[in-house]
Amino acid sequence: MNKETIINQLFASTRFSIIAGPCAVESEQQLDLLARKLSFLGVEIFRGGAFKSRTSPDSFQGLGVKGLQLLQKIASKYKMIAISEIMSENQLEAAAKYVDIMQVGARNMQNIPLLKAIGKQKKPVLLKRGFGSTINEVVEATKYISDQGNQKIILCERGIRTFEPATRFTLDLSSVPIFKEKTPYPVFVDPSHASGRAKLVPFLSRAALAIGADGLMIEVHETPQKARSDGLQSLTPIQFSKLLDFLKPMAGLLGKKI
Ligand code: PEP
Ligand code: MN
Numbered sequence: 001m002n003k004e005t006i007i008n009q010l011f012a013s014t015r016f017s018i019i020a021g022p023c024a025v026e027s028e029q030q031l032d033l034l035a036r037k038l039s040f041l042g043v044e045i046f047r048g049g050a051f052k053s054r055t056s057p058d059s060f061q062g063l064g065v066k067g068l069q070l071l072q073k074i075a076s077k078y079k080m081i082a083i084s085e086i087m088s089e090n091q092l093e094a095a096a097k098y099v100d101i102m103q104v105g106a107r108n109m110q111n112i113p114l115l116k117a118i119g120k121q122k123k124p125v126l127l128k129r130g131f132g133s134t135i136n137e138v139v140e141a142t143k144y145i146s147d148q149g150n151q152k153i154i155l156c157e158r159g160i161r162t163f164e165p166a167t168r169f170t171l172d173l174s175s176v177p178i179f180k181e182k183t184p185y186p187v188f189v190d191p192s193h194a195s196g197r198a199k200l201v202p203f204l205s206r207a208a209l210a211i212g213a214d215g216l217m218i219e220v221h222e223t224p225q226k227a228r229s230d231g232l233q234s235l236t237p238i239q240f241s242k243l244l245d246f247l248k249p250m251a252g253l254l255g256k257k258i
Contacts, residue, residue: 003100006044006081007124010154010215011186016247016256017215019083019126019188020240021047023230024060025067031074034222037237039078041244042258045101046071046080047217051087052229053105060228065094072098083126089117096121106130106158106193109141119148126154126188126217131161135175139182153185156217159194168196168233171204176211186214192233198224201235202243209250218243 010017020038025031025048035046050067052060063070068084075082081100086092087108095102101124108114109130118125125145129138142153157176159169171194179187191204205216221227221234235243244258251258 001044001079003081007100007152010045010124011152013186013214014256015214016209016251016254016258017045017186017188018043018244018258019045019047019215019217020220022049022221022227023192023219023234024049024052024228025063025071025084026228028070028074030222031070032077034220034237035074035078035080038220038240039080041237041241044080045083046075046078047083047103047219049229050084051091053085053087053107054229065098068094068098075100086114086118089114092117092121096123099123101126101154104128109133109138112144115141115144116148119145119150122150122152124152124154125150126156128156128158128190129160129172129175131159131169133160135172135178135182138175138179142183142185153183154188154214155179155183155185156188156190157194157213158190158217167194167200169194171195171207173207173211176208176213180212187212188215188217189213190217192217192219192230192235196233198233198235198239201233202239202246205243205247206250209247209254209256 052062083101085103162170189208224231224234
């Protein structure tokens, strides 16, 4: 399938799209091995962070432009499209070359200059909800992008900070129908960052599909215990494959294709 078709399907309401890949691009071999498995499972949108917005400056910060290049190389090798996070305006030029969907991370959801700059370019944008932001603030943030001319926006609920420490964040699933009521954009759910725990990812994924989300963003790593970031919440390819097997008939019942 060509890039345009994959992107058009993502915006089609009859689809439940899956974005999958590692939290961070670590090496070419890591991406190649994983991409081969994911594309075999039908994944068309490959994620991988190159500019990592880590909580601590002591954590792995990503491979930068080199990471974007590797992501693009491997995604196209397996006929997938690439999505990666852009943290600042000066990364946009490189991203325009190597990435098919630009991601704005939770920590940057209200970075107005970044939103405006990303609104001026033509590639689709996945805007993640800030973990301290209300639904309305997310909706307002989309306007900074669309006012510049780019309407190809995808929203992503990824959990908000509450008093509950049992999960990394609290997945606010009620935002999904509200975003859909307030905006014309597809709404994705990221159960990986929301829960912070691989075991919970299948449960939250099913709930996201049931509540009407348009897709999922899931972190997958060949060896989660060795991942340079977010290993605890990453599924192995086998766990991911089992999750897809569960979701496919469920999506069918809802009239959607995975
Ligand atoms: C990510 O998806 O790579 C990420 C850092 O997520 P978030 O911005 O939601 O924390
Ligand atoms: Mn991550």
